[in-house]
Amino acid sequence: MPELDCEQARRLIHLRLDRELGEDEARLLEEHIEQCEDCARLREELDSVDAALRAGLRAVRLPEPSVDAVRQRVRRARTGRVVWATWMPAAAAFLLVGLALLLGLPGMNGHESAHLAAPAVVVAGGDALHVFEPDQKTAQSGRIGTELQERAVAWGLGGDPVALDFAGGAHVELNDEAVVRIGRDAIDLFKGDLRADLTDTRDAFTVVTPWGEFSGAGVVFTVYSNNDGSSSRLTVLSGEVKLDRQGTVRTLSAGETVKLQPDPQHAITL
Amino acid sequence: MAGFDALRSATGQDGAKLADRHLAALACGGNAGAFDVLVERHLSSIQRLCWSMLGNRSDAEDAAQETFVRAYRCLNRYDTERTFGPWLRGIAAKVCLQMLRKRGRSSGREVSLEDSYREPAFPEEEEPSPLAMEAVRALAKLKDTYRLPLALFYLEEASVAEVADALGISQGAARVRLHRGREQLREILMAERETNDART
Numbered sequence: 181m182p183e184l185d186c187e188q189a190r191r192l193i194h195l196r197l198d199r200e201l202g203e204d205e206a207r208l209l210e211e212h213i214e215q216c217e218d219c220a221r222l223r224e225e226l227d228s229v230d231a232a233l234r235a236g237l238r239a240v241r242l243p244e245p246s247v248d249a250v251r252q253r254v255r256r257a258r259t260g261r262v263v264w265a266t267w268m269p270a271a272a273a274f275l276l277v278g279l280a281l282l283l284g285l286p287g288m289n290g291h292e293s294a295h296l297a298a299p300a301v302v303v304a305g306g307d308a309l310h311v312f313e314p315d316q317k318t319a320q321s322g323r324i325g326t327e328l329q330e331r332a333v334a335w336g337l338g339g340d341p342v343a344l345d346f347a348g349g350a351h352v353e354l355n356d357e358a359v360v361r362i363g364r365d366a367i368d369l370f371k372g373d374l375r376a377d378l379t380d381t382r383d384a385f386t387v388v389t390p391w392g393e394f395s396g397a398g399v400v401f402t403v404y405s406n407n408d409g410s411s412s413r414l415t416v417l418s419g420e421v422k423l424d425r426q427g428t429v430r431t432l433s434a435g436e437t438v439k440l441q442p443d444p445q446h447a448i449t450l
Numbered sequence: 451m452a453g454f455d456a457l458r459s460a461t462g463q464d465g466a467k468l469a470d471r472h473l474a475a476l477a478c479g480g481n482a483g484a485f486d487v488l489v490e491r492h493l494s495s496i497q498r499l500c501w502s503m504l505g506n507r508s509d510a511e512d513a514a515q516e517t518f519v520r521a522y523r524c525l526n527r528y529d530t531e532r533t534f535g536p537w538l539r540g541i542a543a544k545v546c547l548q549m550l551r552k553r554g555r556s557s558g559r560e561v562s563l564e565d566s567y568r569e570p571a572f573p574e575e576e577e578p579s580p581l582a583m584e585a586v587r588a589l590a591k592l593k594d595t596y597r598l599p600l601a602l603f604y605l606e607e608a609s610v611a612e613v614a615d616a617l618g619i620s621q622g623a624a625r626v627r628l629h630r631g632r633e634q635l636r637e638i639l640m641a642e643r644e645t646n647d648a649r650t
């Protein structure tokens with residue numbers, strides 16, 4: 181094996197502290213250090229840094245943490261809807277499917293892509309994702325970021341934003357207020373905010389909202405709506421987005437923002 | 451220990467004898483006592499880890515609590531073939547990173563932890579060597595990029611792979627950060643040693 185230069189020796193000194201140094205390398209390092217004062221000193225210094233940091237962090241004493249405080253926070257989280265799937269799947273499924281029927285069936289006038297046939301309900305919040313199958317009245321749990329079933333309804337449920345990845349490459353983030361319906365290459369936004377990152381999509385992806393239809397491929401845009409849905413703001417962050425309102429199509433490019441009132445053609449009754 | 455009691459009455463088993471992964475599975479299935487036992491087992495090490503990343507007690511306490519809430523929420527994602535501790539530390543690292551980012555955003559600058567680290571954290575009777583205390587203070591001077599991997603590595607005797615996993619970076623990147631971080635600590639500590647030597 182070739183002899184080491186000092187730079188290689190330095191790397192091996194660190195690898196030893198990482199507990200990742202093999203026997204052969206260790207031998208090479210020893211040979212180098214026997215002949216090189218600089219590296220011998222470097223090793224000594226790094227060894228003392230290593231020992232000092234370990235000892236220092238070990239010696240840190242913090243006040244006894246409160247197990248009860250954690251327990252209370254977890255209990256509060258437990259009553260949140262996200263964990264219903266774990267705790268009482270059947271009851272939750274009934275309730276949520278009921279909601280889905282109420283919310284979902286009125287549908288979106290004149291729009292085909294994301295219509296509900298037999299709605300499954302996706303409840304997503306934090307990192308968890310729960311799919312409720314109305315037929316089986318059971319909940320399946322999964323993780324966000326997996327491919328979603330077609331024709332599902334999702335709620336953001338408070339807390340962290342929810343990210344949905346579509347098979348076609350679209351990545352959509354929803355805020356905790358968002359209520360959407362999911363299609364293969366479209367998403368219907370009933371309320372709330374959304375950020376669509378379509379950088380990796382080849383085919384056009386469409387976001388249908390009460391304020392118009394937004395579509396594009398290879399683009400990034402956001403839709404922010406006010407609380408009562410009386411207006412909305414579309415901002416294009418990159419690429420060009422096609423905006424369809426009342427049958428009129430216009431193109432918006434990166435950096436542009438438009439404020440939109442509800443479009444009667446895209447009216448959604450919730 | 452309420453957690454153990456609740457678990458015992460619910461399962462007829464003693465929580466103390468159950469491995470973390472089995473407790474996690476029980477908790478996932480709805481056993482509240484099982485999760486309590488996990489909290490009792492891991493809270494203080496998680497809080498310490500959060501402290502070393504965030505540098506002050508109240509944030510560390512908050513981050514540790516948040517870690518367990520998130521762990522609870524995504525228990526169904528926990529693969530019981532994995533060790534529970536590293537999985538939990540991965541969540542803690544994410545919580546801390548988010549808090550640091552939030553802090554960075556609100557102050558609009560790279561956050562220095564030096565001041566918060568000054569809170570006395572060493573009990574007088576068990577005070578470590580001056581160099582060890584210097585090392586902890588020096589750690590506070592490092593950027594997050596280097597401080598977090600070092601804290602994970604040294605506080606928990608984690609492997610490079612676990613550090614990488616917890617921070618969501620490649621092993622190569624974790625190694626580079628550990629090496630650079632250690633070099634920076636060395637520079638700080640050696641410079642201090644020189645000024646001390648010069649003084650005496």
Ligand SMILES: [Zn+2]
Nearest residue numbers: 186189216219
């Ligand atoms: Zn050398």
